C-alpha cells in the first residue's frame with residue numbers, strides 16, 4: 001500500500017489534535033508515515049503510533065525553532081525524497097500552509113489548501129473544499145506531481161488505530177536559504193485555559209450585539225460551561241471589545257467546530273466565510289430577520305442577555321455542577 005506523509009504539528013512532543021485527524025484521513029488513502037521535527041520530536045512517537053503511523057521520521061535541530069519556515073520545508077522535501085509518498089498531508093495552520101506551499105513549489109506539484117474532507121480516488125486523493133464563503137462545495141484532485149494537501153482542523157474524527165510506529169532518524173541537510181530569517185524574540189500568548197479557537201470542537205462567538213467589552217463575560221461563561229473557545233465578529237473586535245486573535249471570518253480565523261454558537265452576530269457574508277462549515281450552527285439574535293438565521297440549525301430569537309445566561313445555567317446543571325434552577329424558569 002502506498003505511503004502517505006503526514007506533517008506533525010506538536011508542542012514539546014505533545015501532538016496537536018489536527019495532526020491526529022490527518023492520520024485518520026491518511027489511513028483512507030494509504031499507510032501513514034509521520035514526520036516530526038524539532039525539540040522532543042521523538043516524544044511524539046507513542047501518540048502517532050496509537051493513531052495509525054506505521055513509521056515516524058524524526059529530526060531534531062535548533063534551526064526549526066530559531067529560523068522561520070525554510071528549515072521545515074527542507075526537512076519535508078528530504079522526507080518526500082526518502083519515501084516517495086502518494087500524498088503529503090499538512091494541517092491548515094498559517095505556518096504549515098506556508099510550508100506546504102513552498103514544498104509544492106519545490107516538487108513542481110499541485111497543492112490543495114483548506115480541504116474539509118479527503119477520500120481515495122482512482123487517480124489520487126480527492127479533496128473536498130468549501131469555497132466562496134462556503135457558498136459552494138468542490139471536489140478536486142491534484143493533477144501534477146505528488147499531491148500536497150492542507151486540511152482544516154475538525155475535518156475528521158480522531159481514531160485510535162494502533163500501528164507499528166517505528167521511529168527512524170531522517171537525514172536533513174539545510175539549504176542556503178534555511179537561515180535567512182532568524183527569530184529574534186518570542187512572547188508567549190497569555191493562556192486563557194480555553195481550547196485553541198481554530199481547533200476547538202465548540203466555539204461560542206459574540207458580535208456587536210454583546211454591546212461592550214465587559215459584557216463578553218456572558219459569552220465566556222457559556223464557553224467555559226461547554227469547554228469551548230471564544231470567537232468574535234469583526235465589529236466586536238474593531239470596537240476593542242475582544243482581541244483580534246479571536247476574530248472569526250474572512251479576515252480573521254477560519255473555524256469548523258462541531259458546534260458554533262453565534263450570539264448577537266448578524267451573519268454578514270464575511271463572518272460566514274469563517275464559520276459556515278461548522279457542523280451545527282446555533283444563533284441567538286433579537287432580530288428575527290437577521291441573515292444568520294438563514295444558515296442555522298437552531299435559532300433563538302431573543303435578547304442574548306436573557307437567553308445566554310439561562311443556557312449557561314442549564315448546561316452547568318446538566319454537568320451537575322450547580323443546584324437546580326428555581327421554578328420560575
Ligand code: FAD
Pocket residue numbers: 206207208209210232233234235236247248249250251252253263264265266267268269270271274284285286287290302303304305
Ligand atoms: P452587526 O452586523 O451590527 O450585527 C449585530 C447583531 O446583533 C444584529 O443582528 C442585532 O440584531 C443583534 N443584536 C443586537 N443586540 C442584541 C441582543 N441584546 N441580543 C441578541 N441580538 C442582538 N466580519 C467578521 O465578523 N469577520 C471578518 O473576518 C470580517 N472581514 C471583513 C472583511 C471585509 C473586506 C469587510 C468589508 C468586512 C468584513 N467583516 C468581517 C465585517 C462584516 O461585513 C460585518 O460588518 C460584521 O461581521 C458585523 O458584525 P456583527 O454581526 O457583530 O454586527
